[in-house]
Amino acid sequence: MINSAGRRGAIAVGWSAVLVCLVIGSAVVQITGRSGADVRPVRAPVVVIGVAGLAWGDIRADQTPRLWRLLTGGAAAGAATVRTTGGSACASDGWLSLSAGQASVGPRTDEGACLPLPPVRDTAAGPRVARWDRLVDAQRRSEFSPRPGTLGKALSEHEGCETAIGPGAAIALARPDGTVGRYSATVNDAALRCPVTVIDGGQVVESGSGRLNSLARIDAFAGGVLQRLGGDVTVLVQGVTEPPGGTPHLAVSMVRGPVTASRDRPALLTVTSTRWGGVDRLLDVPSTVLDAVGAPEPAEFSGAPISLGRARPSDPTRTVHELGAVTTTDQTLRRWAGRLLLVVAAAQLVLFAAAAIGWRRSSQRWRRAFAGATLPFSVLPVSMYLVSLTRWWHSPFLDASLWGALAATVAVAAVPVALLPARPLWHAPLAVSLLTFTVLVVDAATGTLLHRASPFGPSALYGGRYYGFGNSTFAVFSVAALVLAGAAAAELASRGRRRAATVAVAAIGTVAVAVDTWPGWGADVGGGLALIPGVAVLALAIAGVRLTPVRLAAVGAGAVTVVAAVGVADWLRPPASRTHAGRFVQEVLDGQAWDLVERKAGYALGSLAGGPVAWGTALVLALLVLTLAWPGRFSPPWLDAALREWPTLRPTLAAVLTTCVIGAVVNDYGIRLVTFGLVTLLPLLALACARAGSHVSRATGSDFRSGAVR
Known part of the structure; x- marks a missing residue:
C-alpha cells in the first residue's frame, strides 16, 4: 500500500515529467519549421541600398508601395540589429560601422x-570623403577600436571595382585614407556596372508629415533603382541605423535576387552570428558583401x-x-527585465529578514507559511524560460500578457514541489534544481529557443x-547544477552509497560543463x-579530499x-x-585579445556601481562567506539546523559561491552575475531551512558526517 508521502512524490514526478515534455515538444515543433540549409542569397553582382532609420513599422502598402512589392515578389526578409552606440543614432554611425565591420560612432557636436x-x-588621388580624419578620430569614443576603411580596402585588393553612390555609401566603401575607388552622386547605368555597388538611399526623418514625406522619397528612389536592375542582380535593402528619436528598433533587411527568385516559398534571413531565424545584424552586411565576390x-x-x-x-502583412x-x-x-530583478531581489531580502527576526518564536504553521511564500521564488528562475511556452507575445496587450503568463508559469511549476513530503529536506531543492537543470539542458540542445522571449534571455535590439x-542564464544554470549535485550526493550518501555520491557529482558537473561550454x-x-x-570544490568535499593550494592550482x-x-x-x-x-582564439593570434579582456574587466568593475541591487548583492555574499568560514559564530540557528540535516549543504554552498565569484571576475557582467546566482540559490536554501529544526534525523546526520564530507 502506498502511503500519502509516496503518492505525493509520484504525483510530483509525473507533473515534472509533463513540464519537461512540454519543453521538448515545443522545441521539436519549432525546430521542424526551420531550414537546415545554409543557402546564401547574396551573390555578385550585388547592389546594397542603405537607408538610415528604416524600420519594419515603415513598410506599408500605402506608404512604401515599391518596397512593399519586394515582399510580394518573394524577397527574403529579416529584422536587423543596427544599434552601435548607447544613445540616439546618427546616420554616420551606421555607414562607419559598414566601413569598419565593427560598431562605430559618428562625430557629434x-x-x-x-x-x-x-x-x-x-x-x-581621386574622390575622397571630406573631413575623413574627423570620422576616424571619432572612433576614440568607441570601445571596439574600429578602423574605418577596412571594407573598402578588402574590396579594392580583391576586385578593384566597387562603386559608391551618395555620401553615406562613400563612407562605407572608402579606403583607410578616405579615398573612394569609384563614386557617383547620382544613379546611372554606368555606376551600376561593378560587382559591388553601395547606394545611400536617404534618411528617415524624426516625426510628423516630414517622416511620411521622407519615406515617400526613399520609396520612390529605391523603386527607380530597382527598375534599372536586371534579374541577375542581387539587391539588398538595408536599414543602417535605428529610427531617429532614441527608441531602439530593429531595421529592415530585404534581399531580392536570382537565389530568392528560384525558391518556391519566400524565406526569412538568418545568419550564424545570431542563429535566430529572421534576425541578422548590420555588421553581417560587410561579411556578406565580401562573401558575394569571394574576397x-x-x-x-x-x-x-x-x-x-x-x-x-507569403502574405506581406503577416x-x-x-x-x-x-x-x-x-x-x-x-x-x-531590470525592474523584475529588482523587485524579486528586494522581496526575497524582506522575506528572509522577516524570517530571521521571527524564527525563534515561530510555530510549525508559521514555518510552513514561510516555505509556501518561498516556493514561488524558487521556481521563478526556471519560469523565466518556461514562460516562452505560453507565446505571450502574440497578445495585443504585451505587458499584461507577460506578467500573466509568468504568474501562471510559476504556479504550474510550483505544483510538483509543493506535493513533495517535507523530509528529507533536500528533496524540494533537488526537485526545483532538477527541473531548472533539465529545462536549460533541453533548451541548449535545441537552439536556446526558450531564451528568445524570456526576461533572462538575449536582446535582439541591443x-x-x-x-x-548569457551571463544571467549561466548563473541560473550553474547554481541549479551544483545544488542538484549536492542534493543528489546527500540522497545517495544517506543510503550508504558514498562512492556513488562522488560519481554523481562528477557526472552532473561534467554534463553541466559540456552543455555550458560547447559551441553548439x-x-x-x-x-x-x-x-x-565549483564542481571540483563540491566533488572533492564529497569524496573527503582536502582542498590544498596545490590541488586548487591543479x-x-x-x-x-x-x-x-x-x-x-x-x-x-x-x-x-x-x-x-573561436573568435577569442583568433584575437589571441592577432594580438587583439588584451583589448577585449581590458574592456570586459572595465564592465565588471563598473558593475559595482550598479546601485542598491549591486550593494545588496555584495552584502549578502559577504554574509554567506562569513557563515561558511566561521560556522556557529555567524550562521543563524535555522541555517545551523539545515546544515545538520543536510551535511552536504555546506560544500554545496561553497561550490556555488566559488563559481559565482569566479564568474563575476572573468565575465563582463561582474557583480550582476552574483545577483542572478543568489536569486536562484537563496529560495532553495530557504526551502531547506524552513523545513529544518523541528526534528533532526540523527541517523542521517551522523551517516553523512562519518565520512561523506570531511
Whole structure:
C-alpha cells in the first residue's frame, strides 16, 4: 500500500515529467519549421541600398508601395540589429560601422547632436570623403577600436571595382585614407556596372508629415533603382541605423535576387552570428558583401554571411507583423527585465529578514507559511524560460500578457514541489534544481529557443549574445547544477552509497560543463572557467579530499585547459561558423585579445556601481562567506539546523559561491552575475531551512558526517 508521502512524490514526478515534455515538444515543433540549409542569397553582382532609420513599422502598402512589392515578389526578409552606440543614432554611425565591420560612432557636436554626412571631394588621388580624419578620430569614443576603411580596402585588393553612390555609401566603401575607388552622386547605368555597388538611399526623418514625406522619397528612389536592375542582380535593402528619436528598433533587411527568385516559398534571413531565424545584424552586411565576390574577410570583422532560413509567410502583412513583433517583444522584455530583478531581489531580502527576526518564536504553521511564500521564488528562475511556452507575445496587450503568463508559469511549476513530503529536506531543492537543470539542458540542445522571449534571455535590439547561455542564464544554470549535485550526493550518501555520491557529482558537473561550454549548445567561453572550480570544490568535499593550494592550482589549470581546448576546436571551424570561443582564439593570434579582456574587466568593475541591487548583492555574499568560514559564530540557528540535516549543504554552498565569484571576475557582467546566482540559490536554501529544526534525523546526520564530507 502506498502511503500519502509516496503518492505525493509520484504525483510530483509525473507533473515534472509533463513540464519537461512540454519543453521538448515545443522545441521539436519549432525546430521542424526551420531550414537546415545554409543557402546564401547574396551573390555578385550585388547592389546594397542603405537607408538610415528604416524600420519594419515603415513598410506599408500605402506608404512604401515599391518596397512593399519586394515582399510580394518573394524577397527574403529579416529584422536587423543596427544599434552601435548607447544613445540616439546618427546616420554616420551606421555607414562607419559598414566601413569598419565593427560598431562605430559618428562625430557629434558639443551638445551631442548629429553632424551631417560629409560630402565627397575630387582630389588628385581621386574622390575622397571630406573631413575623413574627423570620422576616424571619432572612433576614440568607441570601445571596439574600429578602423574605418577596412571594407573598402578588402574590396579594392580583391576586385578593384566597387562603386559608391551618395555620401553615406562613400563612407562605407572608402579606403583607410578616405579615398573612394569609384563614386557617383547620382544613379546611372554606368555606376551600376561593378560587382559591388553601395547606394545611400536617404534618411528617415524624426516625426510628423516630414517622416511620411521622407519615406515617400526613399520609396520612390529605391523603386527607380530597382527598375534599372536586371534579374541577375542581387539587391539588398538595408536599414543602417535605428529610427531617429532614441527608441531602439530593429531595421529592415530585404534581399531580392536570382537565389530568392528560384525558391518556391519566400524565406526569412538568418545568419550564424545570431542563429535566430529572421534576425541578422548590420555588421553581417560587410561579411556578406565580401562573401558575394569571394574576397577574404579581414580579421577585424565580427559578422558572417547572411543566409536563408525557414520560410516566411507569403502574405506581406503577416511578414511585416512577424518581423515587427521581434522589436515590440524585445522592447517589452527590456522594459521589465531590470525592474523584475529588482523587485524579486528586494522581496526575497524582506522575506528572509522577516524570517530571521521571527524564527525563534515561530510555530510549525508559521514555518510552513514561510516555505509556501518561498516556493514561488524558487521556481521563478526556471519560469523565466518556461514562460516562452505560453507565446505571450502574440497578445495585443504585451505587458499584461507577460506578467500573466509568468504568474501562471510559476504556479504550474510550483505544483510538483509543493506535493513533495517535507523530509528529507533536500528533496524540494533537488526537485526545483532538477527541473531548472533539465529545462536549460533541453533548451541548449535545441537552439536556446526558450531564451528568445524570456526576461533572462538575449536582446535582439541591443545585440551582444543572441544564442547559447548569457551571463544571467549561466548563473541560473550553474547554481541549479551544483545544488542538484549536492542534493543528489546527500540522497545517495544517506543510503550508504558514498562512492556513488562522488560519481554523481562528477557526472552532473561534467554534463553541466559540456552543455555550458560547447559551441553548439551553451557557447559560453567564461562559464567553464567558473563552473569547473565549483564542481571540483563540491566533488572533492564529497569524496573527503582536502582542498590544498596545490590541488586548487591543479583545478584552475584544468579549467583553463578545458576552455582552451573548446576554443581551439571552435577556431578550427570556418570563420563564419565560429562562436565567441573561436573568435577569442583568433584575437589571441592577432594580438587583439588584451583589448577585449581590458574592456570586459572595465564592465565588471563598473558593475559595482550598479546601485542598491549591486550593494545588496555584495552584502549578502559577504554574509554567506562569513557563515561558511566561521560556522556557529555567524550562521543563524535555522541555517545551523539545515546544515545538520543536510551535511552536504555546506560544500554545496561553497561550490556555488566559488563559481559565482569566479564568474563575476572573468565575465563582463561582474557583480550582476552574483545577483542572478543568489536569486536562484537563496529560495532553495530557504526551502531547506524552513523545513529544518523541528526534528533532526540523527541517523542521517551522523551517516553523512562519518565520512561523506570531511
